[in-house]
Amino acid sequence: MNNNPNRRGSLIGPLFIYFILAMLIFMSISQLNTSNITEISYTDLVNLINQDTIISLQIDTSGLIQAKAKNGQLFQVYAPTLLMDQAYVRALANDGIKVEYIQNTGASWWVTMLIYMLPLIILMFFWFWMFRRSGTGEGIPGANYRRNPARRYDSKRNKITFNDVAGIDEVKEELEDIVNFLKDPKNFSALGAKMPKGVLLSGPPGTGKTLVARAVAGEADVPFYFMSGSDFVELFVGVGAARVRDLFKEAKENSPAIIFIDELDAVGRQRGTGLGGGHDEREQTLNALLVEMDGFDPREGIVVMAATNRPDILDKALLRPGRFDKKIFLDVPDLRAREEIIKIHLRGKRIADDIDVKSLAQSTPGFVGADLENMVNEAALLAARDNRDHITNDDFQEAIERVIVGPARKSRKITPKEKKVITYHELGHAVLGYLLPYADPVHKITIVPRGQAALGYTMQLPSEDRFLITEPEIKDKIVGMLGGRAAEEIVFNEITTGAGNDLKRATELVREMVAQLGMSEKIGPIAWGEEEGEIFLGREITRMKNFSQETAKEIDSEIKNFILSSYEKAKNLLSENRKRLDLLAIYLYNKENISGKEFKKMMEMDIEELNDYVLKDKDVKETNLFVSYA
Ligand SMILES: Nc1ncnc2c1ncn2[C@@H]1O[C@H](COP(=O)(O)OP(=O)(O)OP(=O)(O)O)[C@@H](O)[C@H]1O
Ligand SMILES: [Zn+2]
Known part of the structure; x- marks a missing residue:
């Protein structure tokens, strides 16, 4: 058993050295070919092209592109996308850039060599594996x-x-x-x-x-x-x-x-x-x-x-x-940060005179820096494809859609339409949080999406640490939870999936009130159905019921009544304050964040005052939130 690895080692050792030598020779050859070439990213290449610095392109079949600049400098990019984009390539040719397709590159050397060496490589892996098994990773001769x-x-x-x-x-x-x-x-x-x-x-x-x-x-x-x-x-x-x-x-x-x-x-x-x-x-x-x-x-x-x-x-x-x-x-950028980031990536690009960077920032909630860069580059490509020398608003709109729909990032992007719904949803919670006497004060409202789950949130914090919660407090809490959905319904007359989680939480809370805390007169002060649930492998497997079918029905109907009347209350309160809600929505939509303090101030203003406060703010651009919602 002990001899085995050693014998294999001595057999394969010389072959290994031979392999390394061969590698070195090939490497130095390919080094000679490429020593004056600068590796750049695809984006850089597009930038260089846009800046008219490139005079010729050599594209090989694997997607490796060599670009030559006016000053003779050579660049190299691996960009199979350009290869497929025949229209873009034609546009480049029209722009006076020499485009050439070639077959042979350094890469095919490697392919040929690798095929020849395949059996050897397999042996090598086996050999290394023996080393790993025997626990000594050191002293492999000539290993690089x-x-x-x-x-x-x-x-x-x-x-x-x-x-x-x-x-x-x-x-x-x-x-x-x-x-x-x-x-x-x-x-x-x-x-x-x-x-x-x-x-x-x-x-x-x-x-x-x-x-x-x-x-x-x-x-x-x-x-x-x-x-x-x-x-x-x-x-x-x-x-x-x-x-x-x-x-x-x-x-x-x-x-x-x-x-x-x-x-x-x-x-x-x-x-x-x-x-x-x-x-x-x-x-x-x-x-x-x-x-x-x-x-x-x-x-x-x-x-x-x-x-x-x-x-x-x-x-x-x-x-x-x-x-x-x-x-x-480093957080997901807010509106102002997005505007600045877009400006950076627009440097050196020719754009139409009517492009408003602020409104671009407004149309890209949830985009991170990389998305914004991507968006600008997409727009530049679209313009190049149409053989235009500047990027238009339509290019940007199209590019935004592409980034949203595209496979791009894991984090959530939202469309302007969704952003409007989210704005009203969050304000539904917040306005009720202010109006209901027993609700927790609003701490912060934001519609900048964070992570995959939350599209926006309204943070309400109790003003002090408490152990007992009174019945009116729970009731107000439930009305507040339903506020998101209520706002969506009264404003857009349509309900989205965004409220699903609110409903679940509200229903759970109501069930607890009715069946456990004795807060329903009809059901009485009895703790029904103590949950003796047990968690097994992360799942709740038993839930004991200590009540009859009859009681269950009563509880269910009481829950339903309770939710429905709370929902009515939420809708009524919001409808009564519709004008204020709309102004707040314009403000939040444009600002994306409102602090608790500012929100309180805005709720205390009279409508006239609020109107001025909102419409005179320099960040407020988009004032009609309904037109494009179909
Ligand atoms: N704040 C910013 N200002 C300007 N450009 C930015 C900003 N944030 C990101 N970008 C653009 O996005 C590109 C990608 O960002 P970068 O690779 O630094 O992100 P990262 O946080 O390291 O991402 P990952 O976690 O995926 O590695 C950058 O090259 C840059 O062009
Ligand atoms: Zn909600």
């Missing part, structure tokens, strides 16, 4: 599997600064210190200021975490080492940990520098939670990361920045002082 896949962005070329990031003023302020530190680490420490070590950027996908980190590097003019958490998690034990060490070593040699780890949760997940005793490789990698973070002196001028969408699942050890102790949250 440790080669650091960190990408280094040269901050001179393609430099990103805070000018390229919009809508995050507070975040910028917080990062100012880090920029100053990186500019001159020695001096900074001499001043005795607390030195930053790790910064954790969290927030939903596409909110600009990577962008912010790159901007810090750009501002400080230091190199930016980028690696994704999933790059660390490898098939072979020990590889991830080695990569972490290499990454830090390389950054230190070029300090001051920023190390950026995207998807930190891929390595930084809470240890010891995996089934079957956890994942050795990931744990080793995480440990290596912790050791590296503890092991460097901040005066060396290294700042580690990391991004995650799931800060909640990170190992607590990562968040301890001296590691990622500075936490910055």
Whole structure:
């Protein structure tokens, strides 16, 4: 048993070295071909084309595009979409850009080679597998599997600064210190200021975490080492940990520098939670990361920045002082931030004179930075397709639809129509929350969608901590819960699925009132049907009933009456205040957030006053919320 791996090792070792040599030769050949070519993104290419910098394009069958600029510089993009978009390509040709299709590229070299090498590769995997099994990941002869896949962005070329990031003023302020530190680490420490070590950027996908980190590097003019958490998690034990060490070593040699780890949760997940005793490789990698973070002196001028969408699942050890102790949250942008972000992405693009950026921002609730960038690029493509030299309003409208419908992001996008309904829905809750004497005061109203579930919400907080809730309070609470649906019905005469959750909660509460708390005169002060439910595998499996069919019917009808009369009350109250509701809706629709304080102020104004307050606000653009609702 002991001999087995060794014998295999000695057989395959020489073959392995041969393979590596062959790789090296091929690599140097392909290196020769591509050494002067700059990799850029598809977006960058479109920008360059829009700026008239590109004179010719070579498109190969796999979607690899080489672009030549006026000044002779070469760019390379992998963009199969362009390949399919014949109309766009024709438009480019009309614009005087030479477009050429070619067959042969560096890539086919690799394909041929890989086919030849396939049997060998399979043997290799087997060999590595034996190593992994025998628990020693070290000492493989000539292995270059440790080669650091960190990408280094040269901050001179393609430099990103805070000018390229919009809508995050507070975040910028917080990062100012880090920029100053990186500019001159020695001096900074001499001043005795607390030195930053790790910064954790969290927030939903596409909110600009990577962008912010790159901007810090750009501002400080230091190199930016980028690696994704999933790059660390490898098939072979020990590889991830080695990569972490290499990454830090390389950054230190070029300090001051920023190390950026995207998807930190891929390595930084809470240890010891995996089934079957956890994942050795990931744990080793995480440990290596912790050791590296503890092991460097901040005066060396290294700042580690990391991004995650799931800060909640990170190992607590990562968040301890001296590691990622500075936490910055990037939220979904609100109206004003979206406007600024759109402006950034419109730079250098030709747009029609009548484009109103504010109304573009208004039509894109729920979009994050990446969506907005995507939207602007789609619009630019649409214009290019029609051979127009500027982007029109129609292009933008079409692009917005595409981003909403497109497979794009997981987070929820809402259409302007939906936004109107949500506005009234939330205000239904809020207005009743104010009018009903026993309801909890409104703390905040927002229609910026967060995550997948909530499209908007009205936060009502009790003014003090309480243990007992009185009957009138519960009753008002129920009326308030039904306010969302009531508003939808009286305004749009249509009811959406958005109120489903409210109804469920209201019904549960009413059932409790009637059957448990004895708050219904007809049913009496009896706690019917004590729930002796038991949770088994996350599901409730038993629910004991201690009452007759008769009582059950009575309870049900009492619940129904109660809900119906509460709903009537909600509708009546809202109808009586219809004018106020409409003005508030205009305001909320345009602003997206209203604080509790402002809301209270607006409820206390008389209608005249409110009318002026709303219509004179400089953010209020869209004042007719009904026209387009069919
Ligand atoms: N605040 C912003 N200002 C300007 N552009 C932005 C902003 N936020 C995002 N973008 C655009 O969206 C693109 C994608 O953002 P980025 O990759 O930084 O997001 P992320 O939060 O790192 O996303 P992920 O979690 O998916 O990695 C950026 O390259 C940028 O063009
Ligand atoms: Zn609701």
